[in-house]
Amino acid sequence: xxxxxxxxxxxxxxxxxxxxxxxxxxxxxxxxxxxxxxxxxxxxxxxxxxxxxxxxxxxxxxxxxxxxxxxxxxxxxxxxxxxxxxxxxxxxxxxxxxxxxxxxxxxxxxxxxxxxxxxxxxxxxxxxxxxxxxxxxxxxxxxxxxxxxxxxxxxxxxxxxxxxxxxxxxxxxxxxxxxxxxxxxxxxxxxxxxxxxxxxxxxxxxxxxxxxxxxxxxxxxxxxxxxxxxxxxx
Numbered sequence: 001x002x003x004x005x006x007x008x009x010x011x012x013x014x015x016x017x018x019x020x021x022x023x024x025x026x027x028x029x030x031x032x033x034x035x036x037x038x039x040x041x042x043x044x045x046x047x048x049x050x051x052x053x054x055x056x057x058x059x060x061x062x063x064x065x066x067x068x069x070x071x072x073x074x075x076x077x078x079x080x081x082x083x084x085x086x087x088x089x090x091x092x093x094x095x096x097x098x099x100x101x102x103x104x105x106x107x108x109x110x111x112x113x114x115x116x117x118x119x120x121x122x123x124x125x126x127x128x129x130x131x132x133x134x135x136x137x138x139x140x141x142x143x144x145x146x147x148x149x150x151x152x153x154x155x156x157x158x159x160x161x162x163x164x165x166x167x168x169x170x171x172x173x174x175x176x177x178x179x180x181x182x183x184x185x186x187x188x189x190x191x192x193x194x195x196x197x198x199x200x201x202x203x204x205x206x207x208x209x210x211x212x213x214x215x216x217x218x219x220x221x222x223x224x225x226x227x228x229x230x231x232x233x234x
Contacts, residue, residue, distance in 0.1 A: 060084055
């Protein structure tokens with residue numbers, strides 16, 4: 001499970017937070033030190049960390065770069081960062097900070113040429129974010145609906161040199177309602193690349209269900225709220 005579960009550190013104003021269904025008005029702060037949280041996950045032996053610059057997702061540029069730098073120094077495993085990555089220059093900045101994978105979504109839909117430029121420069125290092133809300137892909141910090149179905153987005157980039165996909169079920173994100181396997185099972189029909197699931201995980205049972213469906217799962221609130229016993233998990 002250390003390889004399968006990817007703890008999430010969502011950053012807002014330099015603090016570790018979680019949103020409810022992506023709603024920036026429904027924020028809960030869990031820690032004022034992202035660095036300490038990263039060290040906590042590192043000491044437990046997790047192999048990967050998922051970091052989201054929530055402020056950056058709205059601004060379109062990284063806002064919490066100082067926190068990302070501190071996280072990178074505190075965590076020895078792989079770090080993937082999303083939120084506000086809208087240019088190759090941003091990827092270069094994150095690359096210089098030691099970030100291995102870049103999670104990009106909005107750019108792939110709004111500026112496909114710029115997105116493909118990133119793919120060419122960072123082959124195999126881009127995770128395409130597929131953020132699904134009501135069966136359609138959301139963009140711009142989940143504030144806008146694109147009108148595209150998740151499988152339509154996947155079919156556009158399946159042959160491109162992306163690492164894989166992060167499929168987030170926004171309708172479940174931060175709710176602790178449990179995982180709905182159906183969207184992931186459907187999405188897996190359209191790709192042979194790795195898929196990381198996100199949204200709704202509430203128990204160890206959810207993780208067991210996902211284990212046979214996807215290649216990884218991002219877990220945030222279930223860890224912070226103590227719904228998953230980390231000692232039992234590991």
